[in-house]
Amino acid sequence: EKKQIAFSAIQPSGTITLGNYLGAIRNWVTMQNEYNCIYALADLHTITVRQEPAQMRKNILDAYASILACGIDTEKSLFFIQSHVHTHAEMAWVLDCYTQFGELSRMTQFKDKSAKHADNINAGLFTYPSLMAGDILLYQADKVPVGADQQQHIEITRDIATRFNGLYGNVFKIPEGFIPKNGARVMSLQDPTKKMSKSDENVNGCVHLLDSPEAIMRKFKRAITDSEAHVHYGEGKDGINNLMGIYSTITGLSFEQIEHDFEGKGYGDFKTAVGEAVVEELRPIRERYESYIKDKAYLEECYRKADEIALKISSRTMNKVMKKIGF
Numbered sequence: 001e002k003k004q005i006a007f008s009a010i011q012p013s014g015t016i017t018l019g020n021y022l023g024a025i026r027n028w029v030t031m032q033n034e035y036n037c038i039y040a041l042a043d044l045h046t047i048t049v050r051q052e053p054a055q056m057r058k059n060i061l062d063a064y065a066s067i068l069a070c071g072i073d074t075e076k077s078l079f080f081i082q083s084h085v086h087t088h089a090e091m092a093w094v095l096d097c098y099t100q101f102g103e104l105s106r107m108t109q110f111k112d113k114s115a116k117h118a119d120n121i122n123a124g125l126f127t128y129p130s131l132m133a134g135d136i137l138l139y140q141a142d143k144v145p146v147g148a149d150q151q152q153h154i155e156i157t158r159d160i161a162t163r164f165n166g167l168y169g170n171v172f173k174i175p176e177g178f179i180p181k182n183g184a185r186v187m188s189l190q191d192p193t194k195k196m197s198k199s200d201e202n203v204n205g206c207v208h209l210l211d212s213p214e215a216i217m218r219k220f221k222r223a224i225t226d227s228e229a230h231v232h233y234g235e236g237k238d239g240i241n242n243l244m245g246i247y248s249t250i251t252g253l254s255f256e257q258i259e260h261d262f263e264g265k266g267y268g269d270f271k272t273a274v275g276e277a278v279v280e281e282l283r284p285i286r287e288r289y290e291s292y293i294k295d296k297a298y299l300e301e302c303y304r305k306a307d308e309i310a311l312k313i314s315s316r317t318m319n320k321v322m323k324k325i326g327f
Protein backbone atom coordinates (compact mmCIF):
# COMPACT_ATOMS: atom_id res chain seq x y z
CA GLU A 1 0.00 0.00 0.00
CA LYS A 2 1.27 3.42 -0.95
CA LYS A 3 1.99 5.78 1.96
CA GLN A 4 0.12 9.07 2.17
CA ILE A 5 2.09 12.27 1.71
CA ALA A 6 2.55 14.71 4.59
CA PHE A 7 3.80 18.21 3.80
CA SER A 8 4.52 21.09 6.14
CA ALA A 9 6.81 24.09 6.42
CA ILE A 10 8.04 26.59 8.96
CA GLN A 11 9.43 30.07 8.56
CA PRO A 12 13.05 30.55 9.59
CA SER A 13 12.27 33.94 11.10
CA GLY A 14 14.16 34.16 14.37
CA THR A 15 14.22 31.26 16.77
CA ILE A 16 11.84 28.32 16.89
CA THR A 17 9.44 28.37 19.84
CA LEU A 18 7.97 25.76 22.14
CA GLY A 19 4.67 26.54 20.36
CA ASN A 20 6.13 25.66 16.95
CA TYR A 21 7.57 22.49 18.43
CA LEU A 22 4.48 21.21 20.27
CA GLY A 23 2.03 22.42 17.63
CA ALA A 24 3.84 21.22 14.54
CA ILE A 25 7.41 19.91 14.54
CA ARG A 26 6.77 17.19 17.09
CA ASN A 27 4.18 15.75 14.75
CA TRP A 28 6.52 16.08 11.79
CA VAL A 29 8.83 13.73 13.67
CA THR A 30 6.20 11.15 14.65
CA MET A 31 4.66 11.12 11.17
CA GLN A 32 7.92 9.99 9.60
CA ASN A 33 7.19 6.28 9.97
CA GLU A 34 3.64 6.33 8.69
CA TYR A 35 3.80 8.94 5.94
CA ASN A 36 5.95 9.95 3.08
CA CYS A 37 7.11 13.21 4.66
CA ILE A 38 8.15 16.39 2.86
CA TYR A 39 9.15 19.37 4.98
CA ALA A 40 10.45 22.80 4.06
CA LEU A 41 11.97 25.90 5.55
CA ALA A 42 9.59 28.52 4.19
CA ASP A 43 12.16 31.26 3.80
CA LEU A 44 10.31 33.00 0.95
CA HIS A 45 7.51 33.68 3.41
CA THR A 46 9.80 35.57 5.77
CA ILE A 47 10.35 38.54 3.44
CA THR A 48 6.75 39.62 3.90
CA VAL A 49 8.38 41.30 6.89
CA ARG A 50 11.63 43.24 6.39
CA GLN A 51 14.74 41.12 7.09
CA GLU A 52 18.39 41.99 7.52
CA PRO A 53 20.36 39.89 4.95
CA ALA A 54 23.21 38.61 7.14
CA GLN A 55 20.83 37.82 9.98
CA MET A 56 18.47 36.07 7.57
CA ARG A 57 21.28 33.84 6.26
CA LYS A 58 22.13 32.90 9.82
CA ASN A 59 18.48 32.29 10.74
CA ILE A 60 18.01 29.90 7.83
CA LEU A 61 20.95 27.72 8.81
CA ASP A 62 20.03 27.87 12.51
CA ALA A 63 16.46 26.82 11.79
CA TYR A 64 17.63 24.01 9.53
CA ALA A 65 19.95 22.66 12.24
CA SER A 66 17.27 23.10 14.94
CA ILE A 67 14.66 21.14 13.03
CA LEU A 68 17.05 18.33 12.22
CA ALA A 69 17.88 18.30 15.92
CA CYS A 70 14.18 17.79 16.74
CA GLY A 71 14.47 14.41 15.07
CA ILE A 72 13.85 14.86 11.35
CA ASP A 73 15.62 11.95 9.72
CA THR A 74 16.93 12.89 6.28
CA GLU A 75 17.06 9.20 5.32
CA LYS A 76 13.30 8.99 5.75
CA SER A 77 12.06 12.50 5.02
CA LEU A 78 12.76 15.29 2.60
CA PHE A 79 13.72 18.52 4.33
CA PHE A 80 14.52 21.27 1.84
CA ILE A 81 14.76 25.05 1.61
CA GLN A 82 11.88 26.71 -0.24
CA SER A 83 13.86 29.50 -1.93
CA HIS A 84 16.20 26.90 -3.47
CA VAL A 85 13.32 25.29 -5.35
CA HIS A 86 12.08 27.70 -7.99
CA THR A 87 8.72 26.00 -8.58
CA HIS A 88 7.41 27.53 -5.34
CA ALA A 89 7.62 31.11 -6.56
CA GLU A 90 6.23 30.08 -9.96
CA MET A 91 3.28 28.25 -8.48
CA ALA A 92 2.57 31.19 -6.18
CA TRP A 93 2.14 33.49 -9.17
CA VAL A 94 -0.17 31.08 -10.95
CA LEU A 95 -2.30 30.56 -7.84
CA ASP A 96 -2.42 34.31 -7.19
CA CYS A 97 -4.44 34.48 -10.39
CA TYR A 98 -6.90 31.88 -9.08
CA THR A 99 -7.29 33.44 -5.64
CA GLN A 100 -9.84 36.15 -4.97
CA PHE A 101 -9.13 39.50 -3.34
CA GLY A 102 -12.20 38.97 -1.16
CA GLU A 103 -11.11 35.66 0.27
CA LEU A 104 -7.58 36.93 1.00
CA SER A 105 -9.15 39.93 2.76
CA ARG A 106 -10.81 37.58 5.23
CA MET A 107 -7.55 36.01 6.46
CA THR A 108 -7.14 36.77 10.15
CA GLN A 109 -3.35 36.41 9.95
CA PHE A 110 -3.25 39.18 7.35
CA LYS A 111 -5.38 41.40 9.55
CA ASP A 112 -3.15 40.72 12.56
CA LYS A 113 0.12 41.15 10.71
CA SER A 114 -0.92 44.28 8.86
CA ALA A 115 -1.97 45.82 12.16
CA LYS A 116 1.44 44.91 13.60
CA HIS A 117 3.46 46.09 10.58
CA ALA A 118 1.37 49.10 9.62
CA ASP A 119 4.38 50.76 7.93
CA ASN A 120 4.89 47.85 5.51
CA ILE A 121 1.60 46.30 4.42
CA ASN A 122 3.04 44.84 1.23
CA ALA A 123 1.33 42.73 -1.42
CA GLY A 124 3.32 39.67 -0.31
CA LEU A 125 1.82 39.88 3.15
CA PHE A 126 -1.60 39.86 1.50
CA THR A 127 -0.92 36.97 -0.91
CA TYR A 128 0.99 34.88 1.63
CA PRO A 129 -1.80 32.22 1.61
CA SER A 130 -1.43 31.51 -2.11
CA LEU A 131 2.34 31.00 -1.71
CA MET A 132 1.54 28.59 1.13
CA ALA A 133 -1.14 26.87 -0.94
CA GLY A 134 1.39 26.33 -3.71
CA ASP A 135 3.91 24.85 -1.24
CA ILE A 136 1.38 22.22 -0.23
CA LEU A 137 -0.26 21.55 -3.60
CA LEU A 138 3.04 21.12 -5.50
CA TYR A 139 3.62 17.88 -3.56
CA GLN A 140 0.05 16.53 -3.86
CA ALA A 141 0.01 16.34 -0.06
CA ASP A 142 -2.68 14.37 1.76
CA LYS A 143 -1.99 15.75 5.24
CA VAL A 144 -0.58 19.03 6.51
CA PRO A 145 0.61 18.89 10.14
CA VAL A 146 0.23 22.44 11.54
CA GLY A 147 -0.90 24.29 14.65
CA ALA A 148 -4.48 25.54 15.04
CA ASP A 149 -3.55 29.06 13.86
CA GLN A 150 -3.08 27.67 10.34
CA GLN A 151 -6.60 26.23 10.02
CA GLN A 152 -7.81 29.15 7.92
CA HIS A 153 -4.84 28.89 5.56
CA ILE A 154 -5.53 25.17 5.09
CA GLU A 155 -9.14 26.02 4.24
CA ILE A 156 -8.17 28.57 1.60
CA THR A 157 -5.66 26.08 0.15
CA ARG A 158 -8.49 23.58 -0.25
CA ASP A 159 -10.71 26.25 -1.81
CA ILE A 160 -8.04 27.32 -4.31
CA ALA A 161 -7.28 23.70 -5.26
CA THR A 162 -10.95 22.84 -5.64
CA ARG A 163 -11.52 25.90 -7.82
CA PHE A 164 -8.54 25.05 -10.04
CA ASN A 165 -9.62 21.40 -10.33
CA GLY A 166 -13.12 22.58 -11.23
CA LEU A 167 -11.70 24.51 -14.19
CA TYR A 168 -9.05 22.07 -15.42
CA GLY A 169 -9.81 18.58 -14.10
CA ASN A 170 -8.09 16.74 -11.27
CA VAL A 171 -4.75 18.50 -11.06
CA PHE A 172 -4.36 18.90 -7.30
CA LYS A 173 -4.91 16.55 -4.40
CA ILE A 174 -7.18 18.29 -1.87
CA PRO A 175 -5.14 18.28 1.35
CA GLU A 176 -6.35 17.99 4.91
CA GLY A 177 -4.99 19.78 7.96
CA PHE A 178 -3.50 17.55 10.64
CA ILE A 179 -3.93 19.52 13.84
CA PRO A 180 -3.03 17.78 17.10
CA LYS A 181 -5.63 17.40 19.87
CA ASN A 182 -3.03 18.56 22.34
CA GLY A 183 -0.46 21.33 21.82
CA ALA A 184 -2.17 22.88 18.81
CA ARG A 185 -2.37 26.25 20.52
CA VAL A 186 0.37 27.00 23.02
CA MET A 187 -0.25 30.37 24.65
CA SER A 188 2.10 33.07 25.91
CA LEU A 189 3.25 32.43 29.49
CA GLN A 190 2.78 36.13 30.22
CA ASP A 191 -0.56 36.64 28.48
CA PRO A 192 -2.32 33.30 28.09
CA THR A 193 -5.03 34.85 25.91
CA LYS A 194 -2.44 35.28 23.11
CA LYS A 195 -0.61 32.53 21.24
CA MET A 196 3.02 31.95 22.15
CA SER A 197 5.00 33.79 19.52
CA LYS A 198 8.63 34.63 18.83
CA SER A 199 7.61 38.27 18.45
CA ASP A 200 6.24 38.45 22.03
CA GLU A 201 7.42 41.76 23.51
CA ASN A 202 7.69 40.15 26.93
CA VAL A 203 10.76 37.86 26.86
CA ASN A 204 9.27 35.68 29.57
CA GLY A 205 6.18 34.96 27.48
CA CYS A 206 7.91 32.77 24.93
CA VAL A 207 10.06 29.68 25.44
CA HIS A 208 12.56 29.08 22.66
CA LEU A 209 13.71 25.65 21.57
CA LEU A 210 17.34 26.48 22.40
CA ASP A 211 16.77 28.29 25.71
CA SER A 212 19.06 27.21 28.56
CA PRO A 213 17.50 25.09 31.34
CA GLU A 214 17.84 28.11 33.66
CA ALA A 215 15.95 30.38 31.27
CA ILE A 216 13.21 27.78 30.80
CA MET A 217 12.76 27.32 34.56
CA ARG A 218 12.70 31.08 35.10
CA LYS A 219 10.00 31.57 32.47
CA PHE A 220 7.78 28.83 33.87
CA LYS A 221 8.21 30.04 37.44
CA ARG A 222 7.07 33.49 36.36
CA ALA A 223 4.16 32.23 34.28
CA ILE A 224 0.93 34.15 34.83
CA THR A 225 -1.76 32.08 36.55
CA ASP A 226 -4.70 33.04 38.78
CA SER A 227 -5.34 33.47 42.48
CA GLU A 228 -7.05 30.14 43.04
CA ALA A 229 -3.98 27.98 43.73
CA HIS A 230 -5.78 24.80 42.74
CA VAL A 231 -4.43 22.85 39.75
CA HIS A 232 -7.48 22.08 37.65
CA TYR A 233 -8.72 22.88 34.17
CA GLY A 234 -11.48 25.45 33.97
CA GLU A 235 -13.00 28.54 32.50
CA GLY A 236 -11.19 31.77 33.33
CA LYS A 237 -8.02 29.81 34.10
CA ASP A 238 -6.19 30.44 30.83
CA GLY A 239 -2.75 30.39 32.47
CA ILE A 240 -3.25 27.07 34.24
CA ASN A 241 -5.05 25.58 31.23
CA ASN A 242 -2.07 26.48 29.09
CA LEU A 243 0.43 24.98 31.54
CA MET A 244 -1.68 21.83 31.78
CA GLY A 245 -1.79 21.63 28.00
CA ILE A 246 1.98 21.89 27.72
CA TYR A 247 2.52 19.35 30.50
CA SER A 248 -0.01 16.94 29.08
CA THR A 249 1.43 17.15 25.56
CA ILE A 250 4.92 16.35 26.78
CA THR A 251 4.18 13.71 29.42
CA GLY A 252 1.17 12.10 27.74
CA LEU A 253 -0.76 12.40 31.03
CA SER A 254 -4.46 13.23 30.79
CA PHE A 255 -5.80 16.41 32.40
CA GLU A 256 -7.61 14.27 34.97
CA GLN A 257 -4.41 12.48 35.88
CA ILE A 258 -2.58 15.81 36.24
CA GLU A 259 -5.34 17.19 38.49
CA HIS A 260 -5.10 14.04 40.59
CA ASP A 261 -1.28 14.14 40.82
CA PHE A 262 -1.27 17.78 41.94
CA GLU A 263 -4.17 17.51 44.38
CA GLY A 264 -3.32 19.56 47.45
CA LYS A 265 -0.21 21.07 45.86
CA GLY A 266 0.22 24.72 44.94
CA TYR A 267 0.96 26.41 41.64
CA GLY A 268 4.65 26.71 42.56
CA ASP A 269 5.08 22.91 42.53
CA PHE A 270 3.14 22.60 39.31
CA LYS A 271 5.11 25.31 37.50
CA THR A 272 8.34 23.61 38.56
CA ALA A 273 7.10 20.26 37.25
CA VAL A 274 6.08 21.77 33.91
CA GLY A 275 9.40 23.61 33.62
CA GLU A 276 11.34 20.42 34.36
CA ALA A 277 9.36 18.42 31.82
CA VAL A 278 10.10 21.04 29.15
CA VAL A 279 13.79 21.17 30.11
CA GLU A 280 14.10 17.39 29.72
CA GLU A 281 12.17 17.37 26.43
CA LEU A 282 14.37 20.09 24.95
CA ARG A 283 17.74 19.03 26.40
CA PRO A 284 18.63 16.43 23.75
CA ILE A 285 17.41 18.78 21.00
CA ARG A 286 19.73 21.54 22.17
CA GLU A 287 22.64 19.10 22.39
CA ARG A 288 22.07 17.79 18.88
CA TYR A 289 21.68 21.34 17.58
CA GLU A 290 25.09 22.27 19.03
CA SER A 291 26.77 19.52 17.08
CA TYR A 292 24.85 20.11 13.82
CA ILE A 293 25.47 23.84 13.74
CA LYS A 294 29.24 23.24 13.90
CA ASP A 295 29.08 21.08 10.78
CA LYS A 296 28.01 23.44 7.99
CA ALA A 297 29.24 21.02 5.32
CA TYR A 298 26.92 18.30 6.61
CA LEU A 299 23.95 20.66 6.75
CA GLU A 300 24.64 21.81 3.21
CA GLU A 301 24.88 18.24 2.00
CA CYS A 302 21.48 17.50 3.59
CA TYR A 303 19.60 20.40 2.07
CA ARG A 304 21.25 20.25 -1.34
CA LYS A 305 20.15 16.65 -1.72
CA ALA A 306 16.63 17.44 -0.55
CA ASP A 307 16.37 20.59 -2.72
CA GLU A 308 17.14 18.56 -5.80
CA ILE A 309 14.54 15.89 -5.09
CA ALA A 310 11.94 18.51 -4.13
CA LEU A 311 12.51 20.24 -7.46
CA LYS A 312 12.00 16.98 -9.32
CA ILE A 313 8.75 16.13 -7.49
CA SER A 314 7.29 19.64 -7.61
CA SER A 315 8.15 20.09 -11.29
CA ARG A 316 5.75 17.30 -12.18
CA THR A 317 2.84 19.26 -10.72
CA MET A 318 4.15 22.58 -12.04
CA ASN A 319 4.45 21.26 -15.59
CA LYS A 320 0.99 19.78 -15.45
CA VAL A 321 -0.46 23.06 -14.23
CA MET A 322 1.23 25.08 -16.98
CA LYS A 323 -0.01 22.69 -19.65
CA LYS A 324 -3.58 22.72 -18.33
CA ILE A 325 -3.66 26.51 -18.36
CA GLY A 326 -2.47 26.61 -21.97
CA PHE A 327 1.19 27.62 -21.77
Ligand code: ADP
Nearest residue numbers: 010011019020023024146147184185186195196
Ligand atom coordinates in the same frame (compact mmCIF):
# COMPACT_ATOMS: atom_id res chain seq x y z
P1 ADP B 1 5.15 31.54 13.87
O1 ADP B 1 3.66 31.43 13.89
O2 ADP B 1 5.81 31.23 15.19
O3 ADP B 1 5.64 32.80 13.21
P2 ADP B 1 5.18 29.80 11.57
O4 ADP B 1 4.13 30.67 10.99
O5 ADP B 1 6.37 29.47 10.72
O6 ADP B 1 5.72 30.39 12.92
O7 ADP B 1 4.51 28.48 12.06
C1 ADP B 1 5.16 27.24 12.11
C2 ADP B 1 4.24 26.19 12.69
O8 ADP B 1 4.12 26.37 14.10
C3 ADP B 1 2.81 26.26 12.14
O9 ADP B 1 2.36 24.95 11.92
C4 ADP B 1 2.04 26.92 13.24
O10 ADP B 1 0.68 26.54 13.23
C5 ADP B 1 2.75 26.40 14.46
N1 ADP B 1 2.63 27.30 15.61
C6 ADP B 1 3.08 28.59 15.68
N2 ADP B 1 2.82 29.11 16.90
C7 ADP B 1 2.18 28.15 17.62
C8 ADP B 1 1.65 28.08 18.95
N3 ADP B 1 1.73 29.11 19.79
N4 ADP B 1 1.07 26.92 19.35
C9 ADP B 1 0.99 25.85 18.52
N5 ADP B 1 1.46 25.86 17.24
C10 ADP B 1 2.05 26.98 16.80
Ligand code: NA
Nearest residue numbers: 109147149150
Ligand atom coordinates in the same frame (compact mmCIF):
# COMPACT_ATOMS: atom_id res chain seq x y z
NA1 NA C 1 2.05 30.98 12.24
